[in-house]
Amino acid sequence: MAVSIPLMCDFLDSFDYEEPLSLYIHVPFCDSKCSYCAFFSVSGYRDDVKSRYVSRLVGELGELVERMKGRPFETAYIGGGSPGCLDVRSLYEIAGLVCRNGRPKEFTVEMNPDNLSPNMKCLFDGLFTRLSLGVQSLYERALEFLGRNATLEQTYRGLELSQDIGASTGCELSYDLMTCLGPWHDPLKDVQTLCNGFPSNHLSVYALTLEEGTPLFKRRPPLPDDDTQASMLCSVWNALEERGFEHYEVSNFAKNGRRGLHNCRYWDYRPYVGLGPGAASTAFKDGLVKRFDSKKSVHDYINGPCFGGVACEVLGKEEALEEFVLMGLRYKGGLDLGRLESEFGCKVTPSMLDGLDGYSVENGCLVPSNEGLLVADHAALEVINRLSRRLSQQS
Numbered sequence: 001m002a003v004s005i006p007l008m009c010d011f012l013d014s015f016d017y018e019e020p021l022s023l024y025i026h027v028p029f030c031d032s033k034c035s036y037c038a039f040f041s042v043s044g045y046r047d048d049v050k051s052r053y054v055s056r057l058v059g060e061l062g063e064l065v066e067r068m069k070g071r072p073f074e075t076a077y078i079g080g081g082s083p084g085c086l087d088v089r090s091l092y093e094i095a096g097l098v099c100r101n102g103r104p105k106e107f108t109v110e111m112n113p114d115n116l117s118p119n120m121k122c123l124f125d126g127l128f129t130r131l132s133l134g135v136q137s138l139y140e141r142a143l144e145f146l147g148r149n150a151t152l153e154q155t156y157r158g159l160e161l162s163q164d165i166g167a168s169t170g171c172e173l174s175y176d177l178m179t180c181l182g183p184w185h186d187p188l189k190d191v192q193t194l195c196n197g198f199p200s201n202h203l204s205v206y207a208l209t210l211e212e213g214t215p216l217f218k219r220r221p222p223l224p225d226d227d228t229q230a231s232m233l234c235s236v237w238n239a240l241e242e243r244g245f246e247h248y249e250v251s252n253f254a255k256n257g258r259r260g261l262h263n264c265r266y267w268d269y270r271p272y273v274g275l276g277p278g279a280a281s282t283a284f285k286d287g288l289v290k291r292f293d294s295k296k297s298v299h300d301y302i303n304g305p306c307f308g309g310v311a312c313e314v315l316g317k318e319e320a321l322e323e324f325v326l327m328g329l330r331y332k333g334g335l336d337l338g339r340l341e342s343e344f345g346c347k348v349t350p351s352m353l354d355g356l357d358g359y360s361v362e363n364g365c366l367v368p369s370n371e372g373l374l375v376a377d378h379a380a381l382e383v384i385n386r387l388s389r390r391l392s393q394q395s
């Protein structure tokens with residue numbers, strides 16, 4: 001049951017600061033809304049509203065950093081929305097505070113190509129370790145179809161600048177692409193142009209889905225059917241593997257072992273604090289799994305008390321187990337069978353894995369092969385059903 005807990009201490013007391021902790025910061029501003037986007041973000045806000053958002057965020061972050069007792073965050077990620085909608089000085093202040101106890105092992109900032117500017121280079125000198133750029137496509141028609149703010153020319157300019165920042169500061173680069181837009185769009189050409197012209201150690205490739213409430217959902221453009229989508233995805237996956245990328249999560253590819261550590265922490269079901277309107281947090285303490293959701297309102301965030309408008313839900317054991325399995329089976333880190341037993345009381349026997357194609361046990365984890373990643377959600381449901389049956393037999 002969701003319970004509203006407006007007091008700062010309730011929220012901050014829920015985390016175990018002796019354990020590695022990750023941080024997510026949600027910047028809820030965008031220059032304009034993309035047609036397909038269902039993330040919480042707003043456009044058209046004035047600079048004074050953004051300043052008040054930054055003040056509130058810095059206040060909350062300061063309280064959190066105090067609790068860390070001199071320890072750095074394990075990983076940190078500033079996403080949105082579009083963090084590039086904030087000015088460089090604000091980003092510098094936020095990033096500096098995140099790094100007050102030391103630089104996280106990985107500290108990512110998301111940017112859109114049209115927001116990235118040369119004066120942001122200073123943010124990668126000793127603060128951010130990684131830049132994730134939302135390219136989406138190198139087809140003009142695709143950018144228009146998706147309602148992206150960036151033109152093709154701005155997208156190329158952002159890519160060139162990202163390469164320059166990567167070369168001069170040593171930060172890691174990650175690019176996002178979208179696929180399954182329609183028969184007029186060739187995702188392989190996007191992959192080829194991007195990889196040949198703008199090398200990086202990380203790519204995320206997402207299939208377009210029509211999310212309820214978005215302009216694209218209302219327009220209902222004809223999208224490829226399921227079989228065509230699956231074959232498009234497979235051809236993109238194969239092309240990336242031929243270029244030396246490891247397909248390590250359903251939508252993510254890494255070269256030279258540079259998996260995205262922050263997202264791996266989510267898939268490993270590890271704790272993280274989310275700050276900003278619309279951010280979620282997960283805490284594990286005293287045998288409880290708590291999920292916090294911050295209200296999706298910029299107005300309430302900047303006008304309410306620190307950590308106000310955060311709803312808390314204590315997850316039941318079955319719900320937490322389902323999340324743990326769903327996350328673990330969709331990436332190559334795999335589902336940790338030791339934790340399944342120690343934290344959820346579920347011992348997996350070999351017979352329980354009979355007929356589970358595309359998965360094998362490696363170093364105590366149930367790990368998908370490339371074929372397994374294609375059916376990850378189906379496999380997770382199957383494993384959850386088998387575990388639930390086992391649990392009900394035990395009780």
Ligand code: SF4
Nearest residue numbers: 030033034037080081
């Ligand atoms: S820039 Fe990103 S967060 Fe903003 S509307 Fe577009 S997809 Fe959504």
